[in-house]
Amino acid sequence: MRDFCKYVNVFQGCGEIDLPKPEGIAARWFFIKAGCGNTSPAASLPFSAVSVGPFSGGYPTGYTDHMPNSHSRPPRFEGGKGLLGFAHLQQSGTGAIGYYYNYAVVTPRYAASPLRRVPANETAAPGYYAATLEDIFCELTVSGRTALHRYTFGHGGGEIRVDFTNNGVCIPGWERQPVKNLTVRLIDPFTAGAEAEIEGIRIYFAVRADAPLRIEDGMLAAAAPESGVVNLAVSLSPLSAEKAQARAAEPLDFDAARAAARDAWNRALSKIEIETDSDEIKEIFYSNLYHSLVKPADWSGESFLYGDGPFTVDLNTLWDMYKTELPLLFAVYGEEIGEKICETLLRLCETLGFMPNSIGLSDEYKQPNGQARMLGSYALITAYRYGLPMDGKRLLANLKTDLFAPDKRDFTETGRCRSHTFLLDMAEICTLGADLAKELGDSESEALLRPFGRLWKTAYDPATGLLKNDTGYYEGTLYNYSFRQMADMDSRMALAGGKERFAALLDQFFGYGAPETVQPTDPQNYAPVAAGMELGRFEGFNNESDTEAPYSYIYAGRHDRTCEVVRAGMKYMFTTGRGGIPGNNDTGALSSYYVFAALGLFPVAGQDLFLLGSPFVKKATVTLWNGNTLTVTADRADDEHIYVKKAAFNGRQLPDFRISARALLAGGTLAFEMTDRK
Numbered sequence: 001m002r003d004f005c006k007y008v009n010v011f012q013g014c015g016e017i018d019l020p021k022p023e024g025i026a027a028r029w030f031f032i033k034a035g036c037g038n039t040s041p042a043a044s045l046p047f048s049a050v051s052v053g054p055f056s057g058g059y060p061t062g063y064t065d066h067m068p069n070s071h072s073r074p075p076r077f078e079g080g081k082g083l084l085g086f087a088h089l090q091q092s093g094t095g096a097i098g099y100y101y102n103y104a105v106v107t108p109r110y111a112a113s114p115l116r117r118v119p120a121n122e123t124a125a126p127g128y129y130a131a132t133l134e135d136i137f138c139e140l141t142v143s144g145r146t147a148l149h150r151y152t153f154g155h156g157g158g159e160i161r162v163d164f165t166n167n168g169v170c171i172p173g174w175e176r177q178p179v180k181n182l183t184v185r186l187i188d189p190f191t192a193g194a195e196a197e198i199e200g201i202r203i204y205f206a207v208r209a210d211a212p213l214r215i216e217d218g219m220l221a222a223a224a225p226e227s228g229v230v231n232l233a234v235s236l237s238p239l240s241a242e243k244a245q246a247r248a249a250e251p252l253d254f255d256a257a258r259a260a261a262r263d264a265w266n267r268a269l270s271k272i273e274i275e276t277d278s279d280e281i282k283e284i285f286y287s288n289l290y291h292s293l294v295k296p297a298d299w300s301g302e303s304f305l306y307g308d309g310p311f312t313v314d315l316n317t318l319w320d321m322y323k324t325e326l327p328l329l330f331a332v333y334g335e336e337i338g339e340k341i342c343e344t345l346l347r348l349c350e351t352l353g354f355m356p357n358s359i360g361l362s363d364e365y366k367q368p369n370g371q372a373r374m375l376g377s378y379a380l381i382t383a384y385r386y387g388l389p390m391d392g393k394r395l396l397a398n399l400k401t402d403l404f405a406p407d408k409r410d411f412t413e414t415g416r417c418r419s420h421t422f423l424l425d426m427a428e429i430c431t432l433g434a435d436l437a438k439e440l441g442d443s444e445s446e447a448l449l450r451p452f453g454r455l456w457k458t459a460y461d462p463a464t465g466l467l468k469n470d471t472g473y474y475e476g477t478l479y480n481y482s483f484r485q486m487a488d489m490d491s492r493m494a495l496a497g498g499k500e501r502f503a504a505l506l507d508q509f510f511g512y513g514a515p516e517t518v519q520p521t522d523p524q525n526y527a528p529v530a531a532g533m534e535l536g537r538f539e540g541f542n543n544e545s546d547t548e549a550p551y552s553y554i555y556a557g558r559h560d561r562t563c564e565v566v567r568a569g570m571k572y573m574f575t576t577g578r579g580g581i582p583g584n585n586d587t588g589a590l591s592s593y594y595v596f597a598a599l600g601l602f603p604v605a606g607q608d609l610f611l612l613g614s615p616f617v618k619k620a621t622v623t624l625w626n627g628n629t630l631t632v633t634a635d636r637a638d639d640e641h642i643y644v645k646k647a648a649f650n651g652r653q654l655p656d657f658r659i660s661a662r663a664l665l666a667g668g669t670l671a672f673e674m675t676d677r678k
Contacts, residue, residue, distance in 0.1 A: 004269035005262055007286035010124035011578050013037025013093070013591075014063060016073055018579025019572060022540075026568040028511025029540030030532040031519050032476060033095075034069040037581030037590075039291055040090040041124045043140045043147070045261055046268040047298045047312075047337045050236065052140045052147035053129055054119060055087035055102055056080050057170025060094055062087055062102035068174055070095065071529045072520040077171060082116025083133060086140060087166065088147055088234055089361070092294045093585025097316050099176060099199045099362045100168035104207075104234055107161045108136045108151040126269075126290055127261025143257035146247045149232040150254045151224070158224035160232060162207055164194045165218070184215055191248065192220050193241055200363025201304050204241040206248035208233045238361055239302040268293050271332050274598065275619040276637065283576050285598055285617070288591035292328055295587045299361075300340055306351045310340035315359040319372035320544040320589035322379050327603035328592040330383045331665060334625025342383050342390055345376045349398040354405035371474055373417075373425040374402055378606040381432050385608040385661050387626060392440050399433045400445065403452075412452070419471045420459035421481050427456035431487045432606045456486065457495065465496030465505055476545040479509055479536035483549035485604045485611075493555060503556040509549065510538050510565055538565075541573040542583035547593055551602045551611040559657050560643055560678040563614035567642040570597050570616065599632050600644075600672055603661070610664055612657040614642050615672050628667030634674055641674035 017035040040061035042053025058064040058080050065080020085107035091100055119131035119138075129140045135154025140147065151160060164184060168176040182196040189212045194205040207213070210231045211222040224230050231254060235247035274285055296312040303311035315321060330338040348365070349355040355376035356365040377399045384390050403412065408426065410417050417423040431453030437445035460482075461468045467478040483506060486492045493502040507513070517537065520528040539546055550565040573582040574594050585591055596602055599622070600615030615634040622630040647654045650668040664670070 001263070001266050001270060002273075003266060004286055005126045005265050007282045008126050008265075008269070008290045009283055009287045009576060010041045010126060010129070010290070012287040012576065013039035013291065013578070013581030013585050014041055014061070015578030017582055018577060019575055019582060022568075022572040024568055025510060025512065025564055026540065026572040027516040028514050028537065030517045030535055030537040031542035031583065032071060032529055032533055032539055033543040033583045034071055035073045035519075035542070035583065036066060036069070037583070037585045038091075038093045038095065039581065039585050040092060041122075041129055042090045043124070043127055043129045043142050043261070044294055045127060045142050045264050046293045047296060048142055048294070049145045049297050049299045050088060050142055050147050051090050051294075052086060052088050052142060052149070052234070053090050054083050054131065055085050055105055056083050056116075059169050059171060059174070060096065060100055061090045061092070062100060062169060063090070067171060068096065069523050071526060072523045075523045079116050082118045083131075084116060084170065085163075086138065086149065088236065091314070091316065092291065092587055093581075093589070094316055094587060095584045097358065098364055099360065101361070102166055102168060103164070103198065103203065103236070104194075104205055105163045105166045106149055106232065106234065107163070108133065108138060108153070108230070109159060109161065110134070110157050125262065126265035128258050139254065141254060141258040141261055143250070143260065144247060145237070146233050146235040146250065148252065148254050148257050149234070151230045151232075153224045153228040153230075156224075156226075156228070158228070160209075160222050160224070160230055162220040162234070164196060164205060167198055182218070184218065184220065186213060186215060187245065189213065191245070193245060195241060199361065201238055201361060203361070204237045204239070204244045206235045206241070206244035208248040208252070210252055237302055238299060238304045243302065265290070268333070268336070271623045272595065273621045274617040276617045280576060281598070281617065284574055284580065285595065287576070287580070288574070288594040291581075291585055291591040292325060292588040292595060293333070296337065296341065298337060298340060306347050309347065310343040312337065312341050312344045313360050314587065315341070317586040317589065318357045318359075318375045318379070320586035322375045322382070322605050323544060323548060323589065324592040324596055324603060325588045326379045327382055327386075327605065328595060330386045330388060330625065331603070332622060332625055334383075334386070334388050338383060338388055338625060342380055342388060345380055346394060346398050349376070349401055353401060354407065355398065355402040373408060373422045374399075374429045375425065377402060377429045377433070381429075381436065381606045382603070384436070385606075386665055387662065392436060393442070396433060396436055396440065396442065396445055399429065400448070403430065415455050415458065417471075419473060420467050420478070421473060423459045424456055424481070424484065427453055428487060429606065435487075453487075457491075460495055462495060465501060475543055476539065477533050477536060480539060480546040483509060483546065483552045485548055485552060485607075487607065489552075489555040499556040503553060503558045503561070506549070506553055506556070506558075506561065509536065510561075540582065541569045541590060541593070544586060544589050548602070551613065554611050554657050563642045563644060566597055566613045567616065570594060571639065600634065600670070601632075608661045610659050610661055612644065612647050612654065612659065614644060614674075624665055624667060626665060628665065630664060630667055631669045632672070633669065634672040636674040640676045643675050643678055644672055645675040646673040647671070
């Protein structure tokens with residue numbers, strides 16, 4: 001097997017943005033969110049239940065010295081570059097979702113060690129992290145649902161401590177609810193168990209070391225033996241102590257686990273093999289593919305809500321993930337994780353009576369939907385359109401259950417919502433559900449859903465062709481939500497005054513003919529952000545609120561504009577290194593966008609449809625979830641030839657730059673003929 005891991009920079013996106021100076025159309029966009037990717041260099045497996053990584057207490061992953069931030073560059077906290085130890089479970093790319101994991105902090109130390117130590121010689125690869133603290137060489141990897149630690153002490157007198165009281169980050173004012181009802185006990189001289197209530201659910205831990213353990217000040221501790229090497233296994237379970245202990249009892253073979261983790265990552269990354277003359281693009285592509293596969297976490301068999309069966313968590317930003325992250329997983333990794341995501345969403349709805357928009361190892365799923373609505377149904381219909389095995393009638397039944405949940409009565413009873421984005425979410429999913437009902441021969445459900453689907457027009461102002469300005473909009477303004485793909489784009493463009501007028505509105509949104517913008521950099525001053533938002537400008541891939549908008553040009557017959565915007569975004573908004581992702585990666589949402597853009601594809605959520613963009617790799621070979629192979633070719637994939645002269649699938653021309661998802665997933669060759677002219 002080829003070594004794809006060598007192209008991955010695990011640290012990509014974990015720091016403050018450090019992007020190329022934007023030129024051309026990219027210089028007209030405006031960032032409204034924080035300038036950091038918020039990824040973590042923690043060791044994990046693809047869709048790993050368990051991860052383990054360096055812990056400084058920084059926001060939001062527990063790594064770096066970032067303070068809580070929602071705009072501009074992140075503020076820093078004193079001492080945050082120093083590590084407190086190594087923690088378990090990390091978020092990936094999120095912002096302020098309310099809980100931040102980082103449990104069971106393991107600290108290697110000497111008696112005179114300071115509280116924080118700045119790591120030296122940090123290195124990481126998929127499934128592995130290492131650094132030196134003082135003269136202690138610290139290594140981390142993952143095997144199944146167990147994290148493995150290996151600490152090599154430079155001289156005698158060393159020990160390790162395991163603290164189960166940590167919850168989240170360590171920033172004053174951002175403390176989470178404390179760990180409750182913690183118990184720690186020795187099972188035998190080398191094994192210990194712990195359990196506690198954290199974020200509203202019970203978590204069970206098991207720890208095994210190759211040095212004798214003791215309980216001291218409520219923590220576990222173990223002295224380093226004469227060899228100076230301590231191996232430690234930490235397992236956890238949201239279901240039972242027995243499961244955690246059974247995993248911890250497995251052999252402590254760190255090197256074998258590290259090698260197996262790399263093999264697992266190579267198998268996952270090999271599903272998309274690209275050819276390009278640019279080593280930089282290879283690094284950016286595979287680093288982003290890697291970050292697209294870190295989450296969600298597969299806790300199948302250990303649901304704390306409904307018992308046995310598939311159970312995936314860390315679907316924490318579904319309002320971002322449903323656009324490109326989940327379509328990528330459904331299209332390519334359907335058997336590995338896609339089917340489990342679908343079953344999780346269905347069973348959650350059947351258990352709770354609604355479909356949460358945020359699912360983690362927490363009771364946060366109980367919170368009302370404040371970001372968007374019914375995105376689980378979008379995800380399910382997307383998977384259904386991609387051919388994943390699913391009972392359409394069951395899908396439709398759960399869609400209706402969620403539609404008539406109490407928190408959505410404003411829409412179902414009055415046809416209004418407190419935000420027009422909510423209304424669009426629900427109206428569109430009702431149209432897609434009505435179409436599904438018609439296919440299934442369920443005329444009653446179609447008759448129920450179809451009228452709700454027509455309510456989308458009430459959110460728009462015919463005088464402007466944009467959304468009305470009489471409700472709030474999360475993470476943006478009315479402009480950022482006015483150009484989403486609708487089930488009936490002809491009617492949407494007619495409402496805006498026709499195709500030419502619709503394209504003109506898009507031109508204004510992307511800043512054609514406008515002066516360059518200045519990005520805000522002071523996290524203490526929100527005024528420049530507020531002023532920038534008044535421009536009504538594209539967010540520039542800094543946030544997912546409007547990332548679909550470049551592809552809406554296609555419906556207006558301006559594919560050239562799609563090419564210009566997408567290629568500028570991928571060139572100036574993504575790069576190598578710690579500052580290489582333009583905003584919160586949001587559980588892989590931005591990274592998966594880059595992956596699709598490199599292939600010249602964009603999935604339209606909930607529809608049997610892919611839109612074509614401007615590929616910038618010469619060739620890609622994609623092993624699809626169903627075993628079929630998709631080959632994508634571009635005759636001239638460079639910065640000069642960004643426009644598509646012709647596109648054909650299996651020899652059939654695609655003059656409207658659209659292709660059915662079912663056709664694409666049947667496999668074949670998608671060939672782009674590129675040009676430097678519009």
